[in-house]
Amino acid sequence: MDRFITFADTLSTWFGKAFAWCIIVMTLGVGYEVFVRYVLRSPTSWAFDLSYMMYGALFMMAGAYTLSRDGHVRADVIYRLLKPRVQAGIEFVLYIFFFFPGILALIIAGWKYAARSFSYTEVSVMSPANVPIFQFKAIIVLAGVLLLIQGVAQVFRCIICLRDGEWPPTTQDVQELEKVLIEEHTRGVLRHGSEAVDIVLPNGEPAGSQDDRGARS
Numbered sequence: 642m643d644r645f646i647t648f649a650d651t652l653s654t655w656f657g658k659a660f661a662w663c664i665i666v667m668t669l670g671v672g673y674e675v676f677v678r679y680v681l682r683s684p685t686s687w688a689f690d691l692s693y694m695m696y697g698a699l700f701m702m703a704g705a706y707t708l709s710r711d712g713h714v715r716a717d718v719i720y721r722l723l724k725p726r727v728q729a730g731i732e733f734v735l736y737i738f739f740f741f742p743g744i745l746a747l748i749i750a751g752w753k754y755a756a757r758s759f760s761y762t763e764v765s766v767m768s769p770a771n772v773p774i775f776q777f778k779a780i781i782v783l784a785g786v787l788l789l790i791q792g793v794a795q796v797f798r799c800i801i802c803l804r805d806g807e808w809p810p811t812t813q814d815v816q817e818l819e820k821v822l823i824e825e826h827t828r829g830v831l832r833h834g835s836e837a838v839d840i841v842l843p844n845g846e847p848a849g850s851q852d853d854r855g856a857r858s
Contacts, residue, residue, distance in 0.1 A: 649794035657706025751781030
């Protein structure tokens, strides 16, 4: 199980980071469109197609990567208070009865959708540029397969947690800024815990200055 988890995490990471470059392509395309539209007064006919294709590809292909980092949004108000074994049991049931049926439906429907698009080399109808989009329909199937592989790895993590009583470690190469700031603040408090901290009042004076004046008067 550990080997498969490592394989799935590595695979999801490679695709996630590779398709992250879509952000750069989308940014350059939109930036170019803004320049030629408002400066040169000559807008393009393909910028909108580029933006939604790049964003769609990034959104789909980053799903497995985010899942491997346990980064998807969840309502964990009660979940985080439970013991690891209980968490693993809940996730195991949810993966079996909800996740895998949904992903399999995505793969099957995506395959039919992509095959139909390839059969007549579909182009975009969102602009007069007739940008080919049939190749991007294959991303639906690829994203579904990656999510399926990563989902199996997540189920293995649940089994390991049920056996050992704690979650196996996950790769943490990206953290939310809020979490980083909280950790830095906590380290700062611990580092200066034995030192006096001045509290500045709205008038700009330290809190102790008024107490000192009251004591002197």
